[in-house]
Amino acid sequence: SQQGEEDPQALSIQEGENATMNCSYKTSINNLQWYRQNSGRGLVHLILIRSNEREKHSGRLRVTLDTSKKSSSLLITASRAADTASYFCATEHNNAGNMLTFGGGTRLMVKP
Amino acid sequence: GAGVSQSPRYKVAKRGQDVALRCDPISGHVSLFWYQQALGQGPEFLTYFQNEAQLDKSGLPSDRFFAERPEGSVSTLKIQRTQQEDSAVYLCASRRLAGGGDTQYFGPGTRLTVL
Numbered sequence: 178s179q180q181g182e183e184d185p186q187a188l189s190i191q192e193g194e195n196a197t198m199n200c201s202y203k204t205s206i207n208n209l210q211w212y213r214q215n216s217g218r219g220l221v222h223l224i225l226i227r228s229n230e231r232e233k234h235s236g237r238l239r240v241t242l243d244t245s246k247k248s249s250s251l252l253i254t255a256s257r258a259a260d261t262a263s264y265f266c267a268t269e270h271n272n273a274g275n276m277l278t279f280g281g282g283t284r285l286m287v288k289p
Numbered sequence: 290g291a292g293v294s295q296s297p298r299y300k301v302a303k304r305g306q307d308v309a310l311r312c313d314p315i316s317g318h319v320s321l322f323w324y325q326q327a328l329g330q331g332p333e334f335l336t337y338f339q340n341e342a343q344l345d346k347s348g349l350p351s352d353r354f355f356a357e358r359p360e361g362s363v364s365t366l367k368i369q370r371t372q373q374e375d376s377a378v379y380l381c382a383s384r385r386l387a388g389g390g391d392t393q394y395f396g397p398g399t400r401l402t403v404l
Contacts, residue, residue: 207389219293219380220332220395227390265331274345275389276322277382279331 183266183280191288196253198283200266201246207269209242209249210277214263223251223264258289291315293396295381301402302371310366310399314383321364322393323356324380332380338364339387371403 184199200209208227212220226233226242226249233240239252253260263284267277294313302308314321320339324332325348335354337345340361349356353372358364368375378400382393 210392212395217400219397220382222392222394225392267331269389271389272345274320274322274337274339276334276337276345276348277324277332277393278334279324281331 183264183283185283186281187284187286189286189288190256192256192258194256194287196256196260196285196287198251198264198266198285200249200251200280202249202266202268202278202280203247204270206244207271207275209240210267210269211238211240211249211251212265212267212279214265214282216262220265253285256285256287258287261285261287293381293383293394295379295396295399297399298397299400299402301404303404304371304373306371307367307369308371308401310368310379310401312364312366312381312383312396314362314364314381315385315394316362318383318385318394319387320384320393321358322382322384323364323366324382325350326378326380326398328377335366335379368401371401373403376401376403 210225211223224235237254242249263282265282267279296311323335326332334348336356338358353369355367378398380398381396384393
């Protein structure tokens, strides 16, 4: 079973607009990571935010984490057609191996 | 440097056949994970290795699934007597350290189709 839930499941925007994706989880975490997956490809790591951090930036990406609400958001600013992909949040918990537990993903389409 | 590689990229098997999927992690990475990703879903954890030791196999769906990493580098995921429900993308990931708090790097996956 999957830990997190992502919202929305699908998002379609025009190039240049901002895209916001949300992720909720159920149990306490060490950190939360966002990944991108292009159709038929592997997962590309975007950003890692630790449980004691509230916000992190990387280029056009901004991630927030609210541990009291057990939620995170990923904002992509000034989107491009190349940003079209599925985006997954993954939580790392304090257990053997510290494996990742993924949400169901948000499928983002950016129209040129 | 090279990332995580997996082979084959695509595998078609007849129901009942055995398959073996290979993962070459990033050199020197201690941790290795296998995940299964069904169509339209997020990946789900199968098993974890720290060097050659399989420390967690709680995600393996049945005893038909077996994984090994005998020398602490390359890993093989074997599925015996494949069933249609085994059709999925199998992803391998490696992490530099044993403990958490570090990035997992994923390979491109092996897409398994069981007919």
